[in-house]
Amino acid sequence: MTIRWKYLAILVIVAPLLGFGFAWSGLMSVRASTGHWAATDWFLHWVMGNSVRTAALSVDAPPLDNPALVPPAAGHFETGCAICHGSPSQARSAAVLAMLPPPPDLKTVVPTWSDAQLFEIVKHGVRFTGMPAWPAQMRDDEVWDMVAFLRKLPDMDSDAYLRASGLHGIGKAGEVSPLPITCESCHSERRLEAASVIxxxxxxxxxxxxxxxxxxxxxxxxxxxxxxxxxxxxxxxxxxxxxxxxxxxxxxxxxxxxxxxxxxxxxxxxxxxxxxxxxxxxxxxxxxxxxxxxxxxxxxxxxxxxxxxxxxxxxxxxxxxxxxxxxxxxxxxxxxxxxxxxxxxxxxxxxxxx
Ligand code: HEC
Ligand code: HEC
Ligand code: HEC
Missing domain, CATH: 1.10.760.10 (Cytochrome c-like domain)
Structure with missing residues (x-):
């Protein structure tokens, strides 16, 4: 018995040292170009899913079926999210597809998450992946607006997206001006209604x-x-x-x-x-x-x-x-x-x- 304890003690001390030595040697690759092994990929996403599901248990989703919540989030999506995830009017660029992991096309993955889980991901981000946290942590109301928008995203075509985000300005009848998101995309009096949160x-x-x-x-x-x-x-x-x-x-x-x-x-x-x-x-x-x-x-x-x-x-x-x-x-x-x-x-x- 005593001998077994001795081996165990040696293992507990030696194993971390070996790991540390490997990390120090520089042989551990941090290259994104080679990708993950399929098993690593599966494992990381499994860990992320478990973590999000558990954290979301304590989150109560408010009613989100209010069209007035969508415009500020859609406009923000274009400036803050589409650069990585693409949008109905723009595909993901080759540069972001080379990220590890690549940001997914949200149209296809959003339906796999509940409202509370999306809230959790958008508010806190995902460590080690490039997915950022919401810049203002006390603004849960804004994060919920984004969840309301994400729910609508799978059914949005390019036209609906341009209208929701104000991406192409709000010209007079039928006029389309190819502008990026501007102050007017969100604040134009022509866009704001009595129910607006803007x-x-x-x-x-x-x-x-x-x-x-x-x-x-x-x-x-x-x-x-x-x-x-x-x-x-x-x-x-x-x-x-x-x-x-x-x-x-x-x-x-x-x-x-x-x-x-x-x-x-x-x-x-x-x-x-x-x-x-x-x-x-x-x-x-x-x-x-x-x-x-x-x-x-x-x-x-x-x-x-x-x-x-x-x-x-x-x-x-x-x-x-x-x-x-x-x-x-x-x-x-x-x-x-x-x-x-x-x-x-x-x-x-x-x-x-x-
Ligand atoms: C710098 C790039 C980047 C930006 C900007 C970004 N994301 Fe992400 N996002 C990612 C990556 C990478 C993942 C994949 C995380 C993973 O697989 O664990 C991700 C994952 C997600 C997921 C979970 C999808 C899934 O099933 O893995 C959601 C939802 C999401 N992002 C929404 C957003 C929203 C909303 C914004 C804007 C507020 C945003 N993201 C901004 C990179 C980004
Ligand atoms: C994506 C939509 C969006 C864009 C683009 C945007 N805003 Fe805003 N703006 C909002 C929202 C939503 C609020 C409310 C924020 C809050 O709760 O503090 C706001 C608040 C403001 C306020 C505070 C108003 C008040 O009554 O307190 C000012 C001023 C403002 N925006 C000016 C601008 C200017 C100038 C620009 C262009 C540089 C701009 N906004 C771009 C959505 C937007
Ligand atoms: C002692 C002066 C004072 C009193 C009394 C006061 N306010 Fe204010 N209120 C302010 C100031 C100053 C601001 C602007 C804060 C800033 O500059 O960020 C403000 C901002 C606000 C805003 C935000 C406006 C916006 O566009 O974002 C609202 C809403 C508001 N007040 C409502 C009220 C209501 C309702 C009451 C009565 C219960 C009230 N205020 C009483 C001074 C006051």
Missing amino acids: PRLAGQSEAYLLNSLRAYAHGERASGIMQVAVGTLPEESLPELAAYYAKQARPQRPALPADAQLTEKGREIAEKGRAADKIPACLSCHEKPGGNPAYPRISGQSAPYLERQLRLFHAGVRGGSSFSHLMTEAAKNLKEDDFAVLAAFFASRENGGP
Whole structure:
């Protein structure tokens, strides 16, 4: 018995040393060109699948069958994902097919995963493969938008994809302009509807637009979508973009139908606040004649966008300009029922603001 223990001890010490020696010798190939053995390939994908399935057990998927979730994710897919995975309008390039493992064509693999599993992959990425994590880890709402888009992807032809992503600009009737994804692909007033989760920029305060663009560029406001959209722009172009949108007239747009009682409750908080919960009157800062231009115009914004932002402020993860702590404080004590009523009220208030 004692002798066996001795052998075992030697094995435990020697085996790692041998492995370490092999790694040190340089004989272990890291070449992607030679590929994996079929067994290694199978094993790695098996490990990845198991890991994703287990992690997804604790994830509850929200309802995703809302067409308004698709456009921001489709536009982001074109800039952040299609370079590796290809898209309905562009095949994968020879360069990415030489990656190890090559990024799969998502049209064919998406149906093999559940919503929660796709969420897990898109949020956290896959180690050792080149599949990146979502750039803003606290923005689960954006990751779910991407899952909603991925679900639609297998049935999308090139036309549907161009329409969803705004890839070819939004020309007047029938006009196609071969542009890459631009600000207008997502923010054009012609594209935005009352249910959009993308904010309207036309007629917003210039100071606020500029502060927001800088906050995204410097990582002080978390959004995987917007951080990628402004990440590569030169700092000098931000004031021009802010001025461009501030000057645009904002067309009238009816809000989503909301119950009058809801909007009335929202008005109550907006005008008077709620002293019992230390919630200030929203209109004591927002859209006050002669007020600080760094406080944004929120009337006429879409209800789903407003509600998301309020929830982010309430959770303390919205970030933003150097004034954003004021809003975090204002949203801190909001209750679950308040988000929808405030969003409904401000969305219905088309002509508010100075
Ligand atoms: C730099 C290249 C790269 C980028 C950019 C990239 N991916 Fe991937 N992705 C990969 C690779 C490589 C894999 C394969 C991982 C594996 O086989 O384990 C992968 C796997 C996936 C999978 C799992 C598919 C499967 O069955 O293996 C999904 C879903 C996915 N990516 C979605 C996305 C989305 C959405 C984006 C954009 C937000 C994105 N990817 C951006 C490289 C990339
Ligand atoms: C792929 C779609 C997409 C593209 C492209 C895009 N945006 Fe955005 N933008 C969004 C979304 C979604 C949000 C909301 C992000 C958040 O929750 O913080 C947003 C937010 C913003 C905001 C903050 C608005 C507010 O009310 O707080 C500004 C300013 C902005 N975008 C400007 C731009 C500019 C300028 C460009 C072009 C350089 C651009 N965006 C490109 C989707 C996009
Ligand atoms: C003390 C001043 C103050 C009060 C009170 C206040 N806000 Fe704000 N709010 C701000 C500031 C400042 C910002 C912009 C933060 C930034 O620059 O990133 C903001 C941003 C917002 C935004 C995000 C807009 C966008 O386009 O992303 C929403 C929505 C909002 N406020 C709603 C409300 C509501 C609803 C109330 C009332 C419950 C309220 N605010 C009360 C100062 C205030």
